Amino acid sequence: MPAPGFAIVTGAAQVFRSLSLTIKATALLLVMGAVIWSVLSYFQARDTKAALRTHLAEELARRAHDDRRAFDEALEEHRHSAMLMISLRVFQEYIERLDSRGWEAGSPKVFSSSPPWLARRFLRREFRNSRYLLLFDDLGRVRQIFNNGFSPLREQFVDSASELMRQSLQRSFITDAGKTPMLLAAESISDANGSTRAYLMLATPIDTDFLMNAHGISVTGDIVAVRDANTNEILATSRPDLLSEGVFIGDQAERFMVVGQSFFEYGALDIPLQLISLQETADVETLASRMAAEARQDLALYALAFGGAFALIVLWIARRLNLFTHSIVRMAENKGKGKDDSDIVPPDGDEIAVLQNAFDKLMRELDTQQRALLHSSKLASIGELAAGVAHEINNPLNVLSLLISEQLRRIPDNDRRDTSVRRMLEKMLDAVERIASIVEGLRTYARTDTAESTNVDLHKVVNSSLSLVKAIYSKENITFDVQLKADKSTVFGQEGKLNQVLMNYLTNAHDALEGRLNGRILVETENDDDLIRLRIVDNGCGMSEEIAARMFDAFFTTKPPGQGTGLGMGIAHSIIDDMDGTIEVSSHEGRGSTVITALPLSTGDLPLLELCADGADFEVLPLRLMIVDDEPDLRELLGGAMARYTEGVTVVDGGAQALIRLREQAYDVVITDLKM
Known part of the structure; x- marks a missing residue:
């Protein structure tokens, strides 16, 4: 029977072997890092303790110096206000008027509101921190006092104001006024000959209001106070x-x-007053903690220097993981070839599970992309087939349209007996035109534009795409609000690609409305300088910011498998970018999405057929006209219709006959089918 100690050691070894490499390496790094950190912290703390005290004392002294400097600047600003006031025109004009009529006799006149010699603008801007203004005559006697909304000055101060004015002339002066010191600043007003005409003195108590309101006091965020040096009273x-x-x-x-x-170093005081700066103990502790944290950051940099010692451990782990990776690669190759990989048993450990999960995810993504490409190829084939079918449908539709139009032409407008017949024929013509619109939309959407870009009417592309989308989703409860407000809508591009972009927009908007009772899609255009902006808005489910940020990525889709390739918006972005345009998408979950496409306007003209489609009037001239078409009915009807406007109509059924006729004589116009 093994000894208990041996059993414990064996059990510990088994537990250690069962742990993953990541856990082992992490535990080792943590233990070694903790030991090294503790040793370095001990020596670092011993060396930085004294430096920290010195640094803290210097920082607090600097703050106190800044507070005293700010206080001195506030006193200088007080004197500057007195100098600025005597230079005001309204004040000088008032003194001139007093010179002419003399000062009023008796006690000083007291003003509670703005005196006539003080501009209100100056009162609000420069005098907002001052309490009292005293105006003296040329002999230094107090004549007028302005209280600025505060309690009246004490009689003792007024009685000694003349002497205080002389002591504070052209300088800042502090005198005692009870327990509260008073800040004084006086200036003289002289005439052109240099003779003194009057004196002005500003007086402000240095109290709590002054310290709270004076500009620049306590710039560091600490407390500035005035105390009695004898009693330590604030x-x-x-x-x-x-x-x-x-x-x-x-x-x-x-x-x-x-x-x-x-x-205080200004004037003379009966009691010794001090300006002191105070810091809350909690703030000092915070400052000390911040300095200690900076020291720890330095220590962390030193600790990083020892990180190289663990490089060998990392290399060892990387080597083991490399062996595991080779096993996963072999398994992935077998999966790719369709072989059974059950004979490959990955080793135990979290690293293998992570790698295997990552590889499985990669395989699923590849499979999804292959399915998307296959689906996209099928859609392209269906598009080509739809284009061919649309062309074949178009010829019978033209025959029907011409026959119905001919019958309508033969019914006189004033023939009331055939009213019901006319109404029936008009409904038939509307139905044929609707089918033709849908067919044209299919042809445009399926068109592969390999030709060069031309001028395209964006409004025509919008209407073509809408006619196709409305036909596809006619049974669904969706309202299309079309507001084509742009006066200029010609852009330079390829009509087929633009139609593809519009179909992507409208299809995505429709899919976002799934399950909505009152779905609404707004299609709007407007001009913005040399741009046309196309805005498509739906009130569907919307998207999160994460999904909206990836909507232009290739193969990214939120639709179920088989219902989307994830290529639509990426292709649309590429097409619009090639046209020097931009796409902006904004969406909110549950509130719908907005897609704004901006395209530069083209300065060129539309093709002649586009101008004709817009209803332009052309004068009908005698023409030699040739019609080439392999459809007998369409050829006959078109020839008969054109024969009403000109006698020179020639009808042939193929290109060979057309070339023979062209050698015999010249024709002004040749109308031919594109595909025969």
């Missing part, structure tokens, strides 16, 4: 939602870290 703050006035900074040590502090 007097103003840029973020009252985080740090309120009246609190003591010592009580907030757990929430905030003071990262910068400096005394």
Whole structure:
């Protein structure tokens, strides 16, 4: 009986052998990577701890310096507002009027709304952050005060305003106003001789509103505050939602870290005030974490350098997988030749299963593509057959059309006795024309255009395709809304290929309407500069973004096997691209699809037959006319019809006789069948 230890080792070996190569290699890489990472992390953490502290201190100091610089810029902007105001025309004109009539005697006049010497535009733009404006006469006495919507100035401040104005003249000056410091900036107004005519002083308390609204304060996103250096009480703050006035900074040590502090250097204060920058402790920790993450990224780069040590392991795995791949290739070759591959037993392991599944999928795709090509070949053969049948049907239809037209011609328009006969003949003629339209659609769709491109009327192609589609799907509940609004519709291309594109569009739109009770297909054209845009919209099932992105791929189809080749839209895209056009597709699942085709307009003329089809009038002249057709009935009827317009009609039944007649005399017009 084997020892228990031996049994355990044997069992472990069996389990190890049953594992796939991927699992073994992954486990080995993870273990070795974890060991190396731990060793490197230990040494890296030891070396970067001191550097991290230094870096963090420098970053916080930089932020505090930026906050102080932004505060100084706000003070400079305050002084700039005073300089800008005294240069305004409305202010200078007001001072000139005062010079002529003198200042009003008595106490200073207080304005709560805009004073007459202050432009409203300036008030909204430059004075929005200032609180008070004081206007002095040439002797430095306060004459007018503007409160800008705030509470009146304290009498103590007004009494000392003249002295404060002189101290803040042409510079920023900060003075004490109770507990709240006041920012001052004064400028003088002189006449042409340099004599002072008046003084203007801006006064703004440096409080919470100032810190919140002043441009540029707290640009780094931290907190800027004013504190009493003696008591550590917060007097103003840029973020009252985080740090309120009246609190003591010592009580907030757990929430905030003071990262910068400096005394005010403008003017003289009775109490020492400091501008301080604070960071939330959580933000500091976040900054430290980000720096640590950057250090770990550097460590990861170092760890990647050791990745080459595992290259031998990867090569070993690749070698084993190569052996498995050869087995799968032999199995694939046997499948391709129709042989039984049951004698090939793939080894155990996930890699083999993955490779086998991939190969089976490839075989299915190849089989699908072969079926699609075969189906496409059958459709091409059916198209050629349909073209021949359509031609043979066309001749009897022409005979019927001519006979009915001749009978209608013989019935006088005012003969009431034959009204029912005329109505019956007209219905017969309409039916024949409908059949002819369907036949023409079949011929156009089945046509293989190997000739050069010509000018084609896109509207004619649309109508031809619609007549065929309507006939095929006449029993289905589908409404066709045709709006051919384009004034110019001539493009340069091949009519057969354009018809093929239209049939693909309309067939796809019909298939998307399967199961819909009120199916609707909109066919619309419009001109856009030198383009014509054809828009086809359906209210069908629509497509997802993934399917819409692949709809022009060859052999891609969402239809069941045998119902689609996956080539239609790809061929349509190729045809339109050859014509320098574009196709745009937009679709939403459950809401339908829209296909917009843009083609450049052609500047050439349509063929003569197209112009005749549009109803142009031509003068009938005496002509020598030859009619060549192998159908006796059609030849006889056509000759009789043309004989009413000219006496020089010659009718022959073949090309040989036609050549003989042409040698004997010249003819103005020869009408011949294309296929005899």
